[in-house]
Amino acid sequence: MAKENLVMExxxxxxTYAGAEKPSLKKINLPIEENKITAMIxxxxxxxxxxxxxxxxxxxxxxxxxxxxxxxxxxADGSKQNILDIKKENDFIKLRQEVGMIFQKPTPFPMSIFxxxxxxxxxxxxxxxxxxxxxxxxxxxxxxxxDETKDRLNESALGMSGGQQQRLxxxxxxxxxxxVLLFDEPTSALDPISTGAIEELIAELKEExxxxxxxxxxxxxxxxxxxxxxxxxxxxAEYDKTEKIFLNPTQKLTEDYITGRFG
Amino acid sequence: xxxLLLNKIILILSTLSAVIGIGFLFWILATLSYKGITSIHWSxxxxxxxxxxxxxxxxxxxxxxxxASALAVPVGMMAGIYLREYGHGxxxxxxxxxxxxxxxxxxxIVIGVFVxxxxxxxxxxxxxxxxIVALSIMMIPIIISTTDNMLALVPKELREAxxxxxxxxxxxxxxxxxxxxKVGITTGVLLSFARIIGETAPLLFTSxxxxxxxxDLTGQFPSLTVSIYNLATYPDEASRELAWAASFILTMxxxxxxxxxxxxxxxxx
Numbered sequence: 001m002a003k004e005n006l007v008m009e010x011x012x013x014x015x016t017y018a019g020a021e022k023p024s025l026k027k028i029n030l031p032i033e034e035n036k037i038t039a040m041i042x043x044x045x046x047x048x049x050x051x052x053x054x055x056x057x058x059x060x061x062x063x064x065x066x067x068x069x070x071x072x073x074x075x076a077d078g079s080k081q082n083i084l085d086i087k088k089e090n091d092f093i094k095l096r097q098e099v100g101m102i103f104q105k106p107t108p109f110p111m112s113i114f115x116x117x118x119x120x121x122x123x124x125x126x127x128x129x130x131x132x133x134x135x136x137x138x139x140x141x142x143x144x145x146x147d148e149t150k151d152r153l154n155e156s157a158l159g160m161s162g163g164q165q166q167r168l169x170x171x172x173x174x175x176x177x178x179x180v181l182l183f184d185e186p187t188s189a190l191d192p193i194s195t196g197a198i199e200e201l202i203a204e205l206k207e208e209x210x211x212x213x214x215x216x217x218x219x220x221x222x223x224x225x226x227x228x229x230x231x232x233x234x235x236x237a238e239y240d241k242t243e244k245i246f247l248n249p250t251q252k253l254t255e256d257y258i259t260g261r262f263g
Numbered sequence: 264x265x266x267l268l269l270n271k272i273i274l275i276l277s278t279l280s281a282v283i284g285i286g287f288l289f290w291i292l293a294t295l296s297y298k299g300i301t302s303i304h305w306s307x308x309x310x311x312x313x314x315x316x317x318x319x320x321x322x323x324x325x326x327x328x329x330x331a332s333a334l335a336v337p338v339g340m341m342a343g344i345y346l347r348e349y350g351h352g353x354x355x356x357x358x359x360x361x362x363x364x365x366x367x368x369x370x371x372i373v374i375g376v377f378v379x380x381x382x383x384x385x386x387x388x389x390x391x392x393x394x395i396v397a398l399s400i401m402m403i404p405i406i407i408s409t410t411d412n413m414l415a416l417v418p419k420e421l422r423e424a425x426x427x428x429x430x431x432x433x434x435x436x437x438x439x440x441x442x443x444x445k446v447g448i449t450t451g452v453l454l455s456f457a458r459i460i461g462e463t464a465p466l467l468f469t470s471x472x473x474x475x476x477x478x479d480l481t482g483q484f485p486s487l488t489v490s491i492y493n494l495a496t497y498p499d500e501a502s503r504e505l506a507w508a509a510s511f512i513l514t515m516x517x518x519x520x521x522x523x524x525x526x527x528x529x530x531x532x
Contacts, residue, residue, distance in 0.1 A: 058423050061432075063351065089431055097429040107424035110443045119438075120428035172428065 007179055007210040008032035008055065008099075011070040015047075015054055018064025024050050026234045027069070032180065034074075037202065037211040039225035039242065041218065043257065046231040048214045052182050055212065056099040057083060057092065073098065076179065097124055100173035104185040106165035108157035113149050116157045116168055120176045135175055142208075143171035144201050163194025170201060174209070181205065183213040187220065199224055218258060222246045230254045292514075299511020302504040307512075312474040312490060315501060317509050319476035323485030326478070327391060327470060328460040331398035336452055339403045343410025348436050360411070366404040371464040374400050378469045391480030394470025398459045405458065409451025413444040446527060453524035457517045463488040487513055 009032065015025040025047045032038055040048040050059075059065045067084045073095070074080050083095055097120070109116050117136045126132055136153075140146040145167040149160075157168055166186060173181055183202065187195040202211055202224060215221050221228055221242070228245040230238045230253075238245060238254045249255045256262055310316025342359065350356025374397055382393035417440050425435035441448070463486075470484040472493060477485065487509055494506035 056427060058427060061423060061426055093429040093431065096427050101424070101427035103420045103424060105418070105420055107418075107420045109421070109425070109439050110445075119425075119430075123429050123434070169424065176429065 005034055006031050007034040007074055009070075009072045009074070010051070010055075011072065013051075013054070013067070013069035013071060015050055015059075015068075016066040017050075018062065018066075023066075023068075024234050025054075028236050030229055030236055030239055032210060032212060033227060034210050035206050035208075036226040037206050037213060037224055038227045038229065039221035040212065040214045040229045040231060041216075041221050041257070042231035042237070043262070044216075045233075047234045048229075048231045049184055051231070052184055052212060052214050053101075055083075055180070055182055056096050056101055057086065058101065060092070073179070093123070097176045098178050099180045099182065100176060100178040101182045102166070102169055102173060102184065102186045105189050106162055106169055108160065108165045108168055110158060111156070112154045113157045113160070113168065114153040117172050117175050120172055124176060139171040139175035140168075142174050142205075143167045144197070144204075145171055161194070163190050163197060166190060166194065166198055167201060170198070170205075174205065178209055180210045180212065183211065183215075185214055185216060188216060195220075218246075218260075230257065232257070295507070295511050295514055298504075298507040299514075302508040303511070307505070307508050311476045312485065315505060317487060317490070317505065317512070319473070319485040320487040320490050320509065321512070322476070323391075323470075323473065324460060324487040327394050327398060327466070327484060327486070328456060330395045331402055331459060332452070332456055334395065335399035335402035335406055335455075338399075339406025340410050340448065342403070342407045343414065344436060344441070346407065346411045347414040348432075348440070360407075363404040363407045366400075367408065371401060371462055372467075375465040375467055375469055378465065383469055389469065389471035389483045391470050391482070391484030394466045394484055394486065395480070397465035397469045398462060401462060401465055402455050402459050405455035406451060409455070410444075410448055413447035413451065414440060416447065417443045450524045450527050453520055453527070457520035457524065460520070461488060461513060461517050463492055467492070 010028050010030040013025060013028040013030075014023045016023040028051060030051075040052065042048050053059050054067065055071060069084070070082045071084055072080050073083050075098075083099075086092055086095055109119060111119070114136055117139050118132050121132055121135055126135065137146065137150075140149055145164060148164060149168075157165065160168065170181075170186075186202075187198050190198065199220065202213065205211060206226075213221075213224065215224075225242045228240065228242045229236055230245060230249075230251075232253060238249060238251050240250075245254060246258060249258065306314075307316050308318055308321075311319040342363070346356050346360055350359075378393050378397040378400065382396055383389055386393075421443060422435055422440060425439045426432070430438075466486050466489050470486055470489075472489040473483045473485040475485070491506050491509050491513070494502045494509070497503065
């Protein structure tokens with residue numbers, strides 16, 4: 001695969017949780033294509049969330065975890081960085097501005113809608129009020145939630161519905177113009193209508209960012225993604241174009257999981 | 264048949280226990296209200312103890328409680344934040360948590376004696392500062408435990424979301440996590456304030472009491488609770504009436520602070 005199409009590349013990556021004897025992820029090799037949606041599927045406990053959370057090193061909030069191998073991030077200027085080498089707080093902050101994350105449950109901060117979106121921008125050093133207003137508006141429009149929020153920007157974000165909160169969280173992440181957005185089961189706490197809205201939004205987002213999404217929902221993976229990685233017991237069992245995985249998987253295991261014979 | 268009978272017996276017993284408990288509470292409140300209200304006059308609030316009022320006592324008690332809070336709230340909150348956000352099951356954190364829990368049930372008279380040895384004896388006499396320190400020692404463990412518990416209720420995803428937006432740990436804690444736990448922590452502060460404002464034992468031989476109006480913390484400092492203790496033992500009717508009035512007013516103050524604290528929680532939920 002040509003390197004210029006990749007935004008991230010996971011190489012021989014193993015991960016062991018603090019205090020655990022055996023690694024939760026074993027020698028994973030996975031490319032993340034630029035401006036595409038990569039889905040990670042697999043039964044509970046297979047390590048897909050663990051892998052996702054390694055990609056912006058959220059694991060480092062909790063001490064004692066062990067990383068091995070490489071996770072390369074290709075920057076816009078073509079340079080490459082192994083994010084597992086990051087040690088300084090400032091570099092972590094930069095990493096997370098480039099690799100954003102959306103969680104299973106919506107996580108609005110206890111502040112106004114405007115401040116929620118402006119939060120990351122302010123952290124990145126933008127202080128100018130008009131500039132902030134412009135960027136917040138753009139982010140909210142980008143997350144297709146501007147019409148619902150433009151008249152209540154100063155109200156608390158905690159008063160929004162679950163689906164709106166999740167789109168607000170996406171707006172918050174998009175505002176930082178990340179290269180990659182990681183979604184950890186972003187719709188599993190939402191109703192079908194909100195889920196539809198989020199899926200539509202993710203599909204539109206790939207124009208500007210590369211997306212990695214962990215999902216338990218096979219239909220969601222097949223509808224949404226360009227590439228699919230099937231993980232099983234800490235191994236990457238199969239990775240290919242989504243049609244290939246869903247229509248003609250190489251491995252028996254993949255087929256059994258996709259057709260619902262286990263998992 | 265047996266089952267139903269047993270159910271009935273337990274029901275009667277537990278109802279009876281509740282009635283006894285609440286009965287005593289109302290008895291206290293009724294006596295207090297009756298004796299207290301009949302003993303309150305305008306002059307109770309406008310005169311100092313030396314002239315048969317409690318003005319200086321109220322001011323003194325509040326001054327000490329507020330200053331004790333000013334000392335205890337920052338210390339307690341920072342300790343609580345350390346335990347929950349930075350301690351991470353470390354040995355030091357669990358030792359501090361246990362010690363703090365033990366401190367919470369330490370007899371208040373013991374705290375009084377300790378502060379006496381620390382701040383009264385070496386400085387040659389009772390003083391307001393000693394009273395403030397004694398009260399804040401009572402308050403700190405309560406604030407630690409409230410902060411610790413309230414921060415525990417903040418979902419870890421909220422912290423992760425903040426970190427994922429490029430925040431540093433201390434910013435996330437101060438700007439998001441503490442904010443999310445604000446109502447609970449405020450309630451805890453109010454309830455612990457209500458607790459210390461009614462304390463006598465820690466003040467008895469630290470700040471002691473003063474009949475006159477004063478704001479000088481280096482000398483004996485007027486205290487409502489210590490005055491109640493003193494007045495109740497005096498033989499004359501006027502002193503005892505004043506003790507009743509003071510008790511009633513103190514109870515009302517504590518009750519109000521408690522109600523405000525509880526109302527704040529309910530309003531948020």
